[in-house]
Amino acid sequence: MIKNIKNKKITIFGYGITGQAAAKLAYHLGAKIFISEKKPIKNKNSFLNKVFFEENGHSKRSYDCDIAIVSPGIDTNNIFFKKFEENSIPLLSEIEFASWFSKSKIIAITGSNGKTTTASIIYSIIKKEIKNCFLGGNIGTPFSKNVLDEINNNYSNPIHVLELSSFQLERINYFKPFISTILNLSEDHLDRYENVDDYHKAKINIIKNFDENCFFIFNKKDAKKYNNSIIKKSNSIEYGINSKFSNFQLTLDNHIITKNKKMIDLSKTKLIGKHNHENILNSLEVANILKIKKQNMARAIYDFKPLEHRFELIGIKNTITFINDSKSTNTDSSLKAINSCTNDTIIVMGGFSKGKVNYKNSIKDSLKNLKHIICYGVEGRIIFNQLKKIFNCLYINDFESAILKSIELAKTKYTVLLSPGCASYDQFNNYQERGNKFKEIVMNYFK
Incomplete structure (x- = not known):
């Protein structure tokens, strides 16, 4: 652990909010900063005038440092980052x-x-x-x-x-x-x-x-x-x-x-x-x-008020309960959401894959309250193919069409649950955008 980093050369990988915060802390403590960003830096703020930086890729220049800090979204399991270990340069998380x-x-x-x-x-x-x-x-x-x-x-x-x-x-x-x-x-x-x-x-x-x-x-x-x-x-x-x-x-x-x-x-x-x-x-x-x-x-x-997009009760319309659990990005969280629904439930699942997943291991036929699974997006087709022999499943690629179908299928005192179990990146920028779209569709339907 290095407590005094004054005049130390520090490379920071990534210039999102985490990289910017790490750079500002290191700069305040007297370090010499070099920022390496893989993508173009869109909003070049005044802080960049105080440091050295590169964009559109990581170069060998980043090896010229005493410490390297990596933003969490960057996978370091590759040859480029292994050279830091070979050169005995500490490669640290921002935390x-x-x-x-x-x-x-x-x-x-x-x-x-x-x-x-x-x-x-x-x-x-x-x-x-x-x-x-x-x-x-x-x-x-x-x-x-x-x-x-x-x-x-x-x-x-x-x-x-x-x-x-x-x-x-x-x-x-x-x-x-x-x-x-x-x-x-x-x-x-x-x-x-x-x-x-x-x-x-x-x-x-x-x-x-x-x-x-x-x-x-x-x-x-x-x-x-x-x-x-x-x-x-x-x-x-x-x-x-x-x-x-x-x-x-x-x-x-x-x-x-x-x-x-x-x-x-x-x-x-x-x-x-x-x-x-x-x-x-x-x-x-x-x-x-x-x-x-x-x-x-x-x-x-x-x-305490529940956080938005986390098993968030949107409302009850015509005896149908609508729950926004867009933050659900793995099957375990979807399973917990299903088990938390006391009514007969229609779940909307899908989005972008976070790796090869066996959905049959989590979404099992013991879920007696689960009446329909509406699968959407890129991963939705995989979910559909795995679960169609176990549950009433439909595959509808488009998110809005999938939500409208779930409302159409809902009977008296049903719950319509958005708990995708997948990332949002196929049709949305983030889970917040996906959850807000779900709320918008529901509200517009019942106007």
């Missing part, structure tokens, strides 16, 4: 780099699904008692930006809450959060990783430097995926829907209890579904370590 310059406690959240919601719940709980709290990472604000804010304002004992993707955890050396939590581990990003084990290993990097001075919170159902020497430690904490050893437990009548006392009535919260109840249980374990008062935990949970 690793920024952590060197923060003196604060870090709460780090990863997992295949539920990261953004859980990070947001944890942040809202902490803010009930601690003013100086940052929310960042994969959720939108780069860690480097928050660390620079911490340095410039000389905040007293702030806390960083970080949502972290597997990509952000690939290049970790010394990163050691005060609290690390892995919500769940399922199959995802097989377009980036050779197999699911490699994907899980990237996630588990979050506890690479775990020791007696920090905490690890893990989901009971994934316990077998971790080394016993880690989860048997006194500072490893189990949680889960059916956990008997957690500090907070879920009752059959949908209450969260602690020490046999009712604490939260989940029917009075705005978060729907067992997957969200798990997210709440995880958040409470984090807050408990931080010694947040129980009444403030409960107040934050009751006040």
Whole structure:
């Protein structure tokens, strides 16, 4: 770990929001910056006048550095980036780099699904008692930006809450959060990783430097995926829907209890579904370590509003319930969404592939409430071919036509669920655009 980077030469790969934030933090600390962007830099801001940069590709010039920082969207598993290791040049994630310059406690959240919601719940709980709290990472604000804010304002004992993707955890050396939590581990990003084990290993990097001075919170159902020497430690904490050893437990009548006392009535919260109840249980374990008062935990949970595009209730039209779960980009999240629907359900799935997926492993005939699957887009044809002998399936390439068909098929008291299980990039720029289009189609239909 290099604490003093004054006059050090630093190459930063990627000039999106993460690369820009890392560059500004490094520049503030006195480093000499070289930015290497694979695409054209469209909006050349004034900061670029202070540094050296290249665009439209990565050249050998980027090797002339003491440290290299890579943005999460860049895959480093190739010959070009292996030369940094050959030349003994540290190749770091932005998360690793920024952590060197923060003196604060870090709460780090990863997992295949539920990261953004859980990070947001944890942040809202902490803010009930601690003013100086940052929310960042994969959720939108780069860690480097928050660390620079911490340095410039000389905040007293702030806390960083970080949502972290597997990509952000690939290049970790010394990163050691005060609290690390892995919500769940399922199959995802097989377009980036050779197999699911490699994907899980990237996630588990979050506890690479775990020791007696920090905490690890893990989901009971994934316990077998971790080394016993880690989860048997006194500072490893189990949680889960059916956990008997957690500090907070879920009752059959949908209450969260602690020490046999009712604490939260989940029917009075705005978060729907067992997957969200798990997210709440995880958040409470984090807050408990931080010694947040129980009444403030409960107040934050009751006040919390579901995030857009994450099992978002759009409304009920002609007895049909419409749910926007556009953030669902893997089959495990789609499965959780189906299981959270209490009515007969029509699901819309498809989009752009994130690698070879066996949909029959997740979407099984035991899902008795699932009446139709409408498949759309590039990956929709694959989903259709795999599931057509198990469910009532239709393939309709165009997204809007697929949504209109789902509305047409919906009977009294049905749920129409958009939970694609795939990336959005075939017909949309991002999952937000896809979710907004779904809402627009539904609203226009019932005008």
